[in-house]
Amino acid sequence: MTTQLDRVDVVIVGAGASGAAAAWSLAETGMQIVCLEQGEWTKPHEYPSTTRAWEAQHFGAYSANPNRRGRVTDYPINEKDSPIAIANFNGVGGGTILYNAHFPRFHPSDFRVRSLDGVADDWPIDYETLEPYYDENDRMMGVAGLAGDPAYPDKQTLMKPVPLGRAGQALGRGFNEMGWHWWPSDAAIATEAYDGRAQCINLSACTLGCAQGAKASTDVTYWPHAIRAGVELRTRARVSQILVDDNDMATGVVYFDEAGNEQFQPAEVVILGCNGIGTPRVLLNSTSARFPDGLANRSGLVGKNLMFHPYASIQGIFDEPLDGSRGPGVCVWSQEFYETDLRRGFVRGFTYECNRGRGPVSTAYSGVFSGRVPWGAEHHKHYRKMVERITGMVAICEDLPEESNTVTIDDELVDPDGIPCPKLNYTLSQNSLDMMDFAIQRATEVLKTAGAYDIMSDAPIAGGGWHLMGTARMGTDPERSVVNEWGRSHDVKNLFIIDGSLFVTCAGVNPTRTIGALALYVADSMKKRLATLFD
Amino acid sequence: MNENVIAAERFNPQLRNALAAILDTMIPADSEFSAPSAGSEAIVNDVIQTMTGSSADEIVDLLRTLQETHGKPFNELDDEDRWRVFVDLERSNPHTLRVLGGLALQCYYRNDETLVSLGMEARTPFPLGHKVADGDWSLLNPVRARGKIYREV
Ligand SMILES: Cc1cc2nc3c(=O)[nH]c(=O)nc-3n(C[C@H](O)[C@H](O)[C@H](O)COP(=O)(O)OP(=O)(O)OC[C@H]3O[C@@H](n4cnc5c(N)ncnc54)[C@H](O)[C@@H]3O)c2cc1C
Numbered sequence: 008m009t010t011q012l013d014r015v016d017v018v019i020v021g022a023g024a025s026g027a028a029a030a031w032s033l034a035e036t037g038m039q040i041v042c043l044e045q046g047e048w049t050k051p052h053e054y055p056s057t058t059r060a061w062e063a064q065h066f067g068a069y070s071a072n073p074n075r076r077g078r079v080t081d082y083p084i085n086e087k088d089s090p091i092a093i094a095n096f097n098g099v100g101g102g103t104i105l106y107n108a109h110f111p112r113f114h115p116s117d118f119r120v121r122s123l124d125g126v127a128d129d130w131p132i133d134y135e136t137l138e139p140y141y142d143e144n145d146r147m148m149g150v151a152g153l154a155g156d157p158a159y160p161d162k163q164t165l166m167k168p169v170p171l172g173r174a175g176q177a178l179g180r181g182f183n184e185m186g187w188h189w190w191p192s193d194a195a196i197a198t199e200a201y202d203g204r205a206q207c208i209n210l211s212a213c214t215l216g217c218a219q220g221a222k223a224s225t226d227v228t229y230w231p232h233a234i235r236a237g238v239e240l241r242t243r244a245r246v247s248q249i250l251v252d253d254n255d256m257a258t259g260v261v262y263f264d265e266a267g268n269e270q271f272q273p274a275e276v277v278i279l280g281c282n283g284i285g286t287p288r289v290l291l292n293s294t295s296a297r298f299p300d301g302l303a304n305r306s307g308l309v310g311k312n313l314m315f316h317p318y319a320s321i322q323g324i325f326d327e328p329l330d331g332s333r334g335p336g337v338c339v340w341s342q343e344f345y346e347t348d349l350r351r352g353f354v355r356g357f358t359y360e361c362n363r364g365r366g367p368v369s370t371a372y373s374g375v376f377s378g379r380v381p382w383g384a385e386h387h388k389h390y391r392k393m394v395e396r397i398t399g400m401v402a403i404c405e406d407l408p409e410e411s412n413t414v415t416i417d418d419e420l421v422d423p424d425g426i427p428c429p430k431l432n433y434t435l436s437q438n439s440l441d442m443m444d445f446a447i448q449r450a451t452e453v454l455k456t457a458g459a460y461d462i463m464s465d466a467p468i469a470g471g472g473w474h475l476m477g478t479a480r481m482g483t484d485p486e487r488s489v490v491n492e493w494g495r496s497h498d499v500k501n502l503f504i505i506d507g508s509l510f511v512t513c514a515g516v517n518p519t520r521t522i523g524a525l526a527l528y529v530a531d532s533m534k535k536r537l538a539t540l541f542d
Numbered sequence: 543m544n545e546n547v548i549a550a551e552r553f554n555p556q557l558r559n560a561l562a563a564i565l566d567t568m569i570p571a572d573s574e575f576s577a578p579s580a581g582s583e584a585i586v587n588d589v590i591q592t593m594t595g596s597s598a599d600e601i602v603d604l605l606r607t608l609q610e611t612h613g614k615p616f617n618e619l620d621d622e623d624r625w626r627v628f629v630d631l632e633r634s635n636p637h638t639l640r641v642l643g644g645l646a647l648q649c650y651y652r653n654d655e656t657l658v659s660l661g662m663e664a665r666t667p668f669p670l671g672h673k674v675a676d677g678d679w680s681l682l683n684p685v686r687a688r689g690k691i692y693r694e695v
Contacts, residue, residue: 056667061666063652119695123695133695157686158691175677176677179677179681208668208672210668211672212668346693367660384570387574
């Protein structure tokens with residue numbers, strides 16, 4: 008039996024990067040806001056960096072892949088028809104609990120891909136529209152960086168950049184010899200004490216949760232402020248569907264609580280921040296007579312145009328000792344090949360994001376399983392040539408939207424509450440394959456110039472579905488988009504989307520700074536129109 | 543009962559000896575580097591505590607066979623014969639050897655003695671963290687000198 012709860016003004020589904028930002032922003036209206044999150048609060052004192060077995064946790068309870076992690080708060084995903092597997096986290100903070108905190112902005116050109124390069128579509132908004140929200144999101148998250156990056160228009164930096172360390176210096180020298188752009192990466196990491204958070208102490212374990220609290224995951228940035236401002240965050244609340252009335256207005260959401268009891272939360276406004284997989288899943292599961300193909304899906308585009316960033320990894324082995332895994336994962340980046348140059352054989356481009364190096368266990372894995380370090384008496388000698396001597400980069404490649412890359416609902420797979428689960432159909436385009444090949448060739452050159460004598464590369468990174476975008480795109484044309492230019496569904500006028508599903512194109516940089524800015528922009532657009540919100 | 547306890551209970555002394563011997567074959571001690579053997583007691587214990595589920599089943603099956611098919615228990619073979627058997631196993635049981643290899647590396651490279659032999663501190667990353675040098679920011683001068691590279695719209 009479903010329990011009917013008291014009506015609230017706003018229900019937000021998902022307490023990740025976007026849900027947290029929107030909840031905080033809307034709180035000042037004094038509306039009654041409830042956020043429903045299927046996961047729980049994580050406990051920083053339990054994060055792997057507080058244990059000796061920290062590296063191995065990448066393959067266990069802190070795996071980024073929900074199918075491998077298999078917590079009761081996760082939902083399984085059918086990834087059989089995708090060469091790239093999903094990486095996420097389901098809990099307060101969402102993916103930011105495990106993210107690496109690379110925090111680039113999009114460029115002005117990223118919003119104008121069709122006009123500039125004749126591919127994909129332009130966004131209905133531009134860089135200038137988002138700029139004040141980027142600034143606000145930066146203040147709330149706390150961003151470290153160095154002002155003056157020539158690859159960007161001027162932007163604020165709030166804290167000193169992450170250290171270069173030995174790896175950053177070796178790579179910087181290599182980039183300089185090639186005459187290429189490079190710069191310290193913008194990072195959502197407190198390099199100084201910031202907003203009650205302690206400063207980074209180079210734990211090496213950003214992607215396992217930050218025990219120090221220096222990394223800007225939204226459980227330690229937005230959420231404490233939002234809760235203090237009156238937002239109710241209800242955990243272990245997994246939404247199965249959104250209900251609508253005969254006027255195509257959402258009436259609220261149905262969810263399962265921790266005990267598996269079904270609840271109906273009525274609301275004036277429903278906001279979805281479940282990410283590029285979770286949001287189309289909820290919409291496609293919300294079928295009704297008026298929306299037989301899923302809610303807000305009269306365009307037929309819900310779940311289509313799924314974009315990841317295809318990633319290539321290129322790592323060099325050096326003679327000189329480097330930093331091992333010490334440091335934040337974020338180091339320096341290069342945007343030498345960011346913009347389109349058709350002589351390279353592909354359209355659009357990528358960012359090289361340099362990492363630090365590897366810990367003792369992951370060095371051993373890559374040494375042994377790539378055949379560089381043998382078993383037996385010779386093991387130690389060869390291992391010592393690799394340990395603390397690896398650094399390199401990943402190339403994060405712009406993926407172009409294609410309607411054939413989809414999230415649909417699997418016929419059989421269900422989560423622990425019996426809610427049908429997503430299925431992916433994703434194929435890498437020739438453009439992406441060519442871009443990754445090029446990125447590997449050029450990275451090999453720069454790594455060798457920097458002093459590497461042996462190169463390890465891999466593309467696509469099979470577990471690299473970190474960025475989930477495009478599956479409920481924004482636009483002005485209801486036939487070609489799911490929501491309008493300020494995040495409101497074309498079909499259901501009290502339904503809003505705020506997460507990476509909104510992306511029209513995905514740029515060649517990580518998405519979360521833009522997701523946060525977009526969520527603030529949608530929330531602000533709502534605040535400015537409160538009297539006419541549903542017109 | 544948790545999965546690790548169930549796996550640990552299956553390790554009678556014979557299986558334990560076989561496991562220690564195969565781990566020692568994979569990563570023997572090395573006096574030059576003061577590196578311990580992966581067959582040392584602490585690492586064998588860690589491997590047994592860490593293995594779970596179907597991986598544990600696979601490894602136990604492999605060890606049982608090893609103890610039975612070479613005339614005498616694997617741990618009683620001399621180094622040369624052990625190596626020969628191990629190389630054969632890599633060909634005949636690649637999956638199990640990969641699983642066991644992953645466990646061996648995981649446990650070996652978090653062991654105190656190993657980390658000390660590598661000149662590393664044997665401790666958790668938190669709460670002390672690590673020192674990383676800021677580095678020489680003047681390396682960016684050529685990038686600054688080249689000027690703006692972003693595309694106007
Ligand atoms: C290992 C890893 C590394 C990453 N590194 C970076 C990086 O360096 N830089 C970067 O920009 N990005 C990175 N990302 C991606 C980043 O985490 C995401 O872009 C970001 O968190 C997405 O924000 P979101 O609000 O769209 O969704 P999420 O943060 O994923 O939040 C969605 C939330 O919704 C909840 N939810 C979903 N469905 C339901 C439901 N039916 N009912 C109730 N709750 C639901 C989920 O539990 C989740 O908490 C990384 C991600 C991972 C996993």
